Amino acid sequence: MEDTHYVVLKKENFDQFISTLAQKQKLVAPVPKGFKSFAFEPVDSAGQVALKYIPTVLPLKKYFMPQRETLLEYRAGKVMKAEAVVEYEPLTIFGAHTCDLAGIQCLNMVFSERPKDYNYLTRKNKITLIGLECNEYCDAYASCNLVDASFPGGGYDLFFTDLGDDFVVHVNTRAGDEIVASTRSFDKTEPFQLDELRKLRDAKRKIFVNEVPIETKHIPELFDRSFRARAWKDLEARCLACGNCTNVCPTCYCFDIRDELDLTLKNGIRYRVWDSCQLEPFAKVAGGFNFRKERSVRQRHRYYRKFRYPMERFARYFCTGCGRCTRTCMADINLKETLNELLKESEDRVWKRWL
Amino acid sequence: MEKMVIKDSGYKLEKAKILRTKQLTDKEKFFEIALGNGQPLDHEPGQFIMISLLGIGEVPISVASSPSGRDSFDVCVRAVGKVTNALHKLKAGDEIGIRGPYGKGFPTRELQGNDLLIIAGGLGLAPLRSLIHYVLDNRRDFGKVHILLGCKQPKELLFGDELEEWNQRADLYYACTVDRADPDWAGNVGLITTLIPGVDIEPARTFAAVVGPPVMYNFVIKELLSKGIPERQILLSFERNMKCGNGKCGRCQIQNLYCCQDGPVFHYEKIKNLSEAM
Known part of the structure; x- marks a missing residue:
């Protein structure tokens, strides 16, 4: 911990900080929505911001990869005219937890892999990210330690840790530096504050342990053994194929x-919209053949896309342990439970081989 | 939200013009297309493109012609959905949008100097026609060439005059079968797998290229393996409903592979253990 990369924001200056930030460009932060739900929404004062919150209903991807975005604007007809466009908005996000920062790191990798997605990348470059540390678990659905997302792992411009009377803030980028300089709300760190931060992290290491009894590095092997597991069949019986888990x-x-034409039937747009591998027609081809017809196969695909396939392509898990899929599932399909099932089945098989 | 035009978007369209069309069967139509900028498509045999009809949508279609010797290219389209049915209504002179070419085609450099066993089921002939024409354009670079063709009924045979020409050529071995004959049919009747035992090949120096409906692959591969063709010399091309072509949208994913970027042509050896492939 180099002192020069840390600054302090006193709680009494927090409101000034938020309102100054909101004046610069659109600022969004977690806001309580009732029924233990939170959402990232525009704010202009500290009073609106929830400093303690469980993961928002929708993750930050809604800003990086909007639910619906225009890719092409055109004029149809005999002589066509089409222009590729990108929609973007300068934006500051305050209060991103480490799981959500990890999620954005994943998306960054996907969309900067060639062929690059300039729609995503253009938008990403207009977004400033300010993280906020979880001092303890949000709720029992989280499994962030399992996937190494319970501690800050980069991917932010500034990172806030709440130490009670003040925030210790890690300045990670030049954009972060500029915010510190321009909002004029920050003080230099005192040695005791960095000490407190160190103590908090030590305490966290005792609280945050792998939520499923498996070492993080062994997860891919578990999945290598689990492709034909019974657990997928159990999910078949419960899954409603609604796509909630992938949306959140x-x-x-x-x-x-x-494609969408306006009422003149001449001008139109081509847009992309979130889709879900959990929906029945997703892997269907012309003529009707469906490569992932059963719900069990589609659920398995979802889990493998989080814990197995990205390990080969991007060398990281695409589960961030946020717990949203479990919180939102109408059929109570629980990520930690599924992993436990897979573990149990795999251990049973090992025993059977011995006996 | 602000908006700006971007040059390097992966969704940018090239204008293209339909030069010629021909109804091949009830459901399949042939199109010869040229890019509006006068440039060749610069594709590899086996690659695909996205065809756009503005206001209707976009579909992935394999290129059915060889890249060598001409600036235009061919596609053969079956009318099955919204976009393909609308495409069938277009005629010479009409304008369409093109993206691509995408994906990995047949590894033509690897095939050079070897014997080829090309096996097409139904519309699978469309992507294989790009390979066949490429091989015929560069005939002396390849060894013996076998073409096996199968379809449900004689009236579904594509590219009839070309098939006749292939049948006549001395530098090709050609055989064709239909699942169900009609009264005028004098050729083979039976599944395409029945043609494989009869071909005279040296398995060690033969590459098989197989494209057909999903059900065909397992049976054909079994025959090819029992013939002694090594797994790494069996090439397959897969159909998926690609939306982006850029390895992002997830539609074409086969376990950890994206059919649009890692395929559509795969070595059997590489995908044989992927349960969702075939």
């Missing part, structure tokens, strides 16, 4: 592309 997932990015 911070790293699910599948989409559909559609």
